[in-house]
């Protein structure tokens with residue numbers, strides 16, 4: 001009886017708040033896998049169907065939720081399971097050390113790691129705008145020791161939010177300092193970096209890279225994304241890669257909108273990686 005009431009309650013919460021449930025589910029899968037496994041076990045032994053039914057509700061395209069007029073969402077749960085990071089000891093060691101200093105999940109961190117390893121033959125330095133506590137920046141720096149990485153952040157939080165950004169109001173993620181990033185780099189023995197402290201490009205652009213092979217743009221809002229790309233476009237080498245974080249994320253509609261606009265620029269191939277990365281590869285000037 002109690003179980004049935006609980007099941008009905010969970011069902012109600014999922015149907016009523018699909019995006020919140022989905023975010024919570026992703027959090028559990030990422031941080032408490034053992035708990036999910038336990039639920040799986042219960043699902044197979046005693047309540048076959050429970051788990052399947054719940055995931056089907058979240059990931060059923062018939063149960064989408066809409067944030068803006070042009071964006072539809074439903075829970076995407078990839079079916080493939082290949083996880084090369086588990087065999088990559090250096091990545092796993094690095095990720096374990098930076099885990100508390102990043103908002104980015106293991107899958108996106110591994111993608112940055114794998115992309116950074118592929119840019120040896122591409123001219124230019126690396127630029128990350130949106131460093132926060134230094135997590136993703138150190139993953140990239142560690143993966144690509146042959147290049148210098150510029151780490152640009154206001155260290156005072158998000159700037160340039162506007163009407164395209166329903167959640168961000170400026171100053172979010174201000175809970176960090178330049179010295180926190182420096183000490184993380186020291187802990188990881190990373191020396192191939194330079195910090196640009198201030199709004200990029202307005203205050204620090206001229207001190208940054210002159211040629212770019214990889215740009216990681218993780219700034220949460222439309223205005224900053226646009227200004228960064230407008231400024232960096234002439235510096236991007238042929239074959240260079242731009243990785244936008246937050247593409248398709250609930251609350252980061254401004255970033256999704258900006259990436260969708262950039263898709264009309266014929267200098268790039270666009271890849272919508274379903275993990276929340278939008279990737280642009282420069283194919284012509």
Ligand SMILES: C[S@@+](CC[C@H](N)C(=O)[O-])C[C@H]1O[C@@H](n2cnc3c(N)ncnc32)[C@H](O)[C@@H]1O
Pocket residue numbers: 101102103104129130131132133134135136137152153154155156157158159172173174198199200201218219220224
């Ligand atoms: C989500 S956090 C970055 C997270 C980080 N990449 C990680 O590993 O978790 C976004 C950061 O972007 C920074 N930011 C936003 N717009 C900026 C701009 N135009 N110039 C410099 N920093 C900016 C904010 O200060 C904030 O620290």
